[in-house]
Amino acid sequence: MAIADLANPSRFLKFADRTIPWLGGLTVIVFAYGIDQAMLAPDDYQQGATVKIMFLHVPSAWLGMLGWGVMSVAALGTLVWRHPLADVAAKAAAPIGAAFTLLCLVTGSLWGRPEWGTYWVWDARLTSELVLLLLYLGVIALWRTVEDPSRAARAAAILTLVGAIDLPIIKFSVDWWNTLHQGASVFRVGGSTIDPSILLPLFIMAAAFTLLFFTLHLAAMRNEILRRRVRTLRLMQASAVS
């Protein structure tokens, strides 16, 4: 099956039905291995055992941003090509991205208390991450407010593209401003500052979270296509009766 064929919702549904169980199974396996490696990883010489929170916090932060990235690409598909599957992809990604952003904020707060002595501080990294969560909630609210899916998609696409400005702000906030949050330590010029014994479990957990994201996204897209079919059929039924 060519990738272009997946633009057809019926073919996409068949593809999703076949792929979701395999992707879900792979996600479980990689998660099991990742959690095992994370628990076996040594304590950090400065942070001690609390470094184990990093295996949840960092991947969820990446996935929160990836979710908005997926929505931004889909938003271009909505505005430029007006493709309904792009609308579906954007709408399906929003709650999943919001959940990962919430997890990032919760785990960051629980990591901050023992390390910084506070659950929350209004520094640039934390605030821009909170703004991302609020943007997600705004897009979800917009989808639920406008009844016509194609009109809602265009409004949400514009908000998504405007909100994408928050992604580089989150990434570079620790460089641009003096923050309590530490600077980049994984992807940075000159290589990672994290020891491989901790970095490897982090990458495995990141792979597991990424697989989880795409499994859930595929399943949520399938749900959204079915929801639109139900809507169309109900409209047909209503017009046939009246």
Add this chain to the structure above:
Amino acid sequence: MDAANHMGFIVASYAAAVAIVGVLIAWVALDYRTQRLRLADLEMRGVTRRSAPARPGPAIEQAKEKA
């Protein structure tokens, strides 16, 4: 740093992850079930898409009789 002192924060983080991811998976699974049931209900009543093989049901039959 004493691991025992901070075990509560570590456990709370993993519990939060299980709760948030669990709710997300449950929401997606329940939504799928709801949409499948709604579609099945409509198809049982004979309301189908133009591209799908038509099955006459009460709603469509009544509409035909009216016409």
